[in-house]
Amino acid sequence: MRVRYYLFVVYAALLRMSIASENLGRSKPTNQSSVYAHNTLWTSDLAVDGCKQQIILSDCCIHTSLNATEAWWQVDLQEKVVVENVIIYNRDEGSSERRLGGYQIYLSNTRYWRPTGLCYEDKTLTEDALSSIQSNTCDGTARYLTIYSDRQTKRRRWYSDKAILVLCEVEVYGCPVGRYGKGTCTLTCDDNCVHNKCHPSSGACFRCKDGFYGGTCDKTCPSNCQDGICNIQTGQCAGCKDGFYGGTCDKTCPSNCQDGVCNIQTGQCADCAVGTYGYNCDNNCPDVCNGMPCKQANGACADCPVGRFGDRCDPCPSNCLLDDCTTEGYCEGCKTGKSGVHCNKTCPTNCKGQICEQTSGICAECEPGTYGYRCEKSCADSCRGRPCFQTDGTCEEMSSTGSTNDSPTDGVDVPVLSALLGIVFLLLVAAVVYIIRMKQTTDTAPATAKKEDHHYAELNMTEMEQHHLYSMSTLED
Numbered sequence: 001m002r003v004r005y006y007l008f009v010v011y012a013a014l015l016r017m018s019i020a021s022e023n024l025g026r027s028k029p030t031n032q033s034s035v036y037a038h039n040t041l042w043t044s045d046l047a048v049d050g051c052k053q054q055i056i057l058s059d060c061c062i063h064t065s066l067n068a069t070e071a072w073w074q075v076d077l078q079e080k081v082v083v084e085n086v087i088i089y090n091r092d093e094g095s096s097e098r099r100l101g102g103y104q105i106y107l108s109n110t111r112y113w114r115p116t117g118l119c120y121e122d123k124t125l126t127e128d129a130l131s132s133i134q135s136n137t138c139d140g141t142a143r144y145l146t147i148y149s150d151r152q153t154k155r156r157r158w159y160s161d162k163a164i165l166v167l168c169e170v171e172v173y174g175c176p177v178g179r180y181g182k183g184t185c186t187l188t189c190d191d192n193c194v195h196n197k198c199h200p201s202s203g204a205c206f207r208c209k210d211g212f213y214g215g216t217c218d219k220t221c222p223s224n225c226q227d228g229i230c231n232i233q234t235g236q237c238a239g240c241k242d243g244f245y246g247g248t249c250d251k252t253c254p255s256n257c258q259d260g261v262c263n264i265q266t267g268q269c270a271d272c273a274v275g276t277y278g279y280n281c282d283n284n285c286p287d288v289c290n291g292m293p294c295k296q297a298n299g300a301c302a303d304c305p306v307g308r309f310g311d312r313c314d315p316c317p318s319n320c321l322l323d324d325c326t327t328e329g330y331c332e333g334c335k336t337g338k339s340g341v342h343c344n345k346t347c348p349t350n351c352k353g354q355i356c357e358q359t360s361g362i363c364a365e366c367e368p369g370t371y372g373y374r375c376e377k378s379c380a381d382s383c384r385g386r387p388c389f390q391t392d393g394t395c396e397e398m399s400s401t402g403s404t405n406d407s408p409t410d411g412v413d414v415p416v417l418s419a420l421l422g423i424v425f426l427l428l429v430a431a432v433v434y435i436i437r438m439k440q441t442t443d444t445a446p447a448t449a450k451k452e453d454h455h456y457a458e459l460n461m462t463e464m465e466q467h468h469l470y471s472m473s474t475l476e477d
Contacts, residue, residue, distance in 0.1 A: 021084050021085075021173045021174050021175050021180070021181070021182075021183070021185060021200035021201050022173065022174070022175060022181075022183055022184060022185045022200075023171045023172065023173055024077050024081050024172050024173070024174055024175075024176075025048050025075045025077065025145070025170055025171055025172035026048055026050060026171070027048055027049070027050075028048055028075050028076055028077055028078060029075070029076040029078070030044035030045050030047060030048055030073070030074065030075045030076070031044050031073075031074045031076075031111075032044040032062060032064055032071075032072065032073045032074070032165070033064055033068065033070065033071050033072045033073075034064045034065040034068055034071065035063070035064070035065065036063035036064065036065060036066070037065060037066075039063065041059065042056075042059070042061060042062055042063035043062060044062050044073055044074075045062075046059070046060055046061060046062050046168075047061070047062045047073060047075075047167045047168070047169055047170045048075060048169070048170060049169075050169070051168070051169065052089050052168060052169045053168060054089055054090065054091055054092035054093070054132055054168045055091070055092070055093060056091055056093060056166065058168075060168050060169070061091055061166050061167060061168040062165065062166070062167050062168075063164075063165075063166050064163075064164055064165045064166075065164075066162060066164060067162060068151075068162060068163050068164070069150075069151045069152045069162065069163055070148070070149070070150055070151070070152065070163050071148070071149045071163040071164060071165045072146055072147065072148045072149070072165070073146070073147045073165055073167055073170070074111070074113070074144055074145065074146040074147075075144070075145050075170065075172065076111075076143065076144055077142070077143050077144065077145065077172065078143070079143060079176050079177075080109065080141055080142065080143050080176070080177045081141065081142065081143065081172070081174045081175065081176055081177070082140075082141050082174050082175055082176075082177055082197060082198075082199070082200050083107060083119070083138050083139065083140050083141070083142060083145070083172060083173070083174040083200075084137070084138075084139070084173050084174045084175075084199070084200045084201060085135060085136065085137055085138065085173040085174075086105055086120070086134075086135075086136050086138045086145065086170070086171070086172055086173070087133070087134065087135045087136075087169075087170070087171040087173070088100075088103075088133070088134040088135075088136075088147065088167060088169075088170055089132070089133055089167070089168045089169040089170070090132045090133070090134065090166065090167060090168065091132070091166040091167075091168055092132035095127070095160075096132065096166055097127050097128075097130045097131075097132065098127055098158060098159060098160040099149070099160045099164045099165070099166060100122070100130065100132075100134075100149070100165075100166075101122065101124060101127065101130055101156065101158065101159045101160070102121075102122050102123075102149070102150070102155055102156065102159055103121075103122050103147055103148065103149050103165075104118055104120065104121045104122070104147070104148045104149075104150070105118070105119050105120040105121075105136065105138050105145065105146070105147055105148075106118055106119065106145070106146040106148060107119050107138065107140040107141075107142035107144070107145060108142055108143070108144045108146065109142055109143050109144065110143075110144065111144060113144060113146040113148075117140070117142070119138040119139065119140050120136045120137075120138050122134070125156075126158065127158045141177060141197065145170075145172050147165065147167065147170065149163040149164070149165055150163060151163040173200070174200045175200035177195070177196060177197055178196040178197070178198075179200075180198050180199060180200050180201065180202070180203040181200075181203075182201070185200065187203060189203060189205065190203070190205060190216040190217050190218060192205065192208055192209045192212040192216070192217035192218065193205035193206070193207070193208065193209075193216075193217055194206070194207040194208065194209055198216075202215070203216060204216060205217045205232070207232065208232050210227060210228045210229055211228035211229075213230050213231060213232050213233070213234070213235045214232070214233075214235075217232070219235060221235060221237065222235065222237055222248040222249055222250065224237070224240055224241050224244040224248075224249035224250065225237035225238065225239070225240065225241070225248075225249055226238065226239035226240055226241055226249075227239075235248070236248065237249045237264070239264060240264050242259060242260045242261050243260035243261075245262050245263060245264050245265070245266070245267045246264070246265075246267075249264070251267060253267060253269065254267070254269055254280040254281055254282065256269065256272055256273045256276045256280070256281030256282060257269035257270065257271070257272070257273070257280075257281055258270070258271040258272055258273050258281075259271075267280075268280070269281045269296070271296065272296050274291075274293050275291070275293075275294075277294050277295065277296050277297070277298070277299040278296065278299075279296075281296070283299060285299055285301070286299060286301070286312065288301065288308075288312050288313045288314075289301040289302075289304070289313055290304075290305050290308075290313060292304065292305065292313070295311075298311075300312070301313045304327075306323070306324050307323045307324060307325075309325050309326065309327055309328065309329045310327070310328075310329060314329070316329065316331070317329070317331055317342040317343050317344060318343075319331070319334055319335045319338040319342075319343035319344065320332070320333070320334065320335075320342075320343055321333030321334055321335055321343075329342070330342065331343045331358070333358065334358050336353070336354055336355065337354035337355075339356050339357065339358050339359070339360075339361040340358070340359075340361075341358075341359070343358070345361060347361060347363065348361065348363055348374040348375055348376060349375075350363070350366055350367045350370040350374075350375035350376065351363035351364065351365070351366070351367070351374075351375055352364065352365035352366055352367050352375075353365070356374075360373075361374065362374065363375045363390070365390065366390050368387055369385075369387075371388050371389065371390045371391070371392075371393045372390065372393075373390075375390070377393060379393060379395065380393060380395065382395060383395035383396075
């Protein structure tokens with residue numbers, strides 16, 4: 001054990017010599033998640049006091065509680081620092097490696113370091129492979145550095161059951177933003193470094209301002225680089241200004257490239273100016289394109305004027321309606337008497353008006369005396385000059401005027417129909433006259449009865465008067 005300890009000490013010393021930046025964690029404010037109950041003196045500040053003894057009784061180590069599932073230790077670097085490396089001296093007694101296994105290092109600009117900012121995570125496979133002195137590259141810019149142990153879920157069987165940190169010393173190497181140097185951070189990063197950030201040891205810029213490249217961003221990008229941006233190491237342009245190509249954009253694009261744009265590596269035109277084609281747009285489009293654009297790869301016409309079609313703008317078929325056709329050369333309608341996709345077929349002879357359907361050639365109507373889809377059949381002799389139906393040749397009925405009649409009276413003798421209608425009319429007139437006369441007879445009957453009643457009443461009154469006179473003469477007697 002002691003031999004391994006001394007080997008680790010030698011390793012740490014050699015490592016420290018290879019790191020040129022400064023230990024910025026020494027004597028800085030610290031904090032930790034909990035304190036060991038049996039010795040409250042093992043507090044967080046012991047990890048930055050410079051004592052690297054890895055024995056707990058040396059009182060050089062911090063110690064968190066024994067019963068937590070999470071534990072952490074944090075140092076406040078008091079300014080933003082470009083971190084280069086972190087060295088951890090863990091307790092080197094018993095099975096301390098089991099407690100350290102799976103630890104994580106976080107960088108943050110506030111005390112609240114989770115969930116982002118992870119810069120290192122231990123993934124050692126076995127307990128024996130984990131040394132008590134850990135040196136890790138931990139690149140980043142931060143004010144706070146936190147070491148964290150998580151035992152909410154054990155990721156490896158050899159890890160301790162509880163989260164316990166026993167750290168004897170933690171060294172954080174780096175330089176404040178804008179500075180670098182060997183152990184002192186007294187040198188200033190180049191002004192052309194973005195945000196004045198450079199490597200703490202070498203002073204090399206992490207990024208250059210636009211227009212510059214090189215380790216310290218002291219070289220100027222080629223003048224034709226797009227937006228003045230080039231690779232920080234090689235100076236190769238990321239893109240070229242219009243009209244230029246090549247690694248440093250020092251070559252001129254072909255003159256017929258549309259808008260002067262060509263491929264940055266090959267110089268091939270992205271598109272050609274109207275009227276030209278080819279990789280370098282050095283060929284003229286065929287005359288048949290009639291001044292329209294053509295395809296860059298093969299010179300085929302990209303579009304054609306009315307009446308032409310195809311890669312070479314060939315004329316549309318002569319019998320196309322309106323003399324126009326599709327890009328494949330198909331007519332979208334035919335002139336009278338023609339059919340077919342190219343209107344190169346003649347409608348059947350007996351089509352009425354020489355009109356037929358474009359694709360099938362079927363007649364829209366037939367000339368009189370013929371029938372069939374192509375009007376190739378003659379109507380039967382029994383039709384006696386009358387038309388017949390196109391579908392099956394059945395004769396159509398004729399009206400009295402000699403034309404076909406599709407009304408409900410088809411097939412009825414017209415004179416007979418006229419006579420029947422006359423008789424019906426006379427019967428209706430007679431019925432109306434009879435009804436009127438009956439009404440008049442009914443209205444005069446009550447008046448006659450009233451006159452007779454009045455006559456009888458007058459006769460009765462005369463008889464009564466005569467009887468009265470007879471009675472008076474009797475009394476006088």
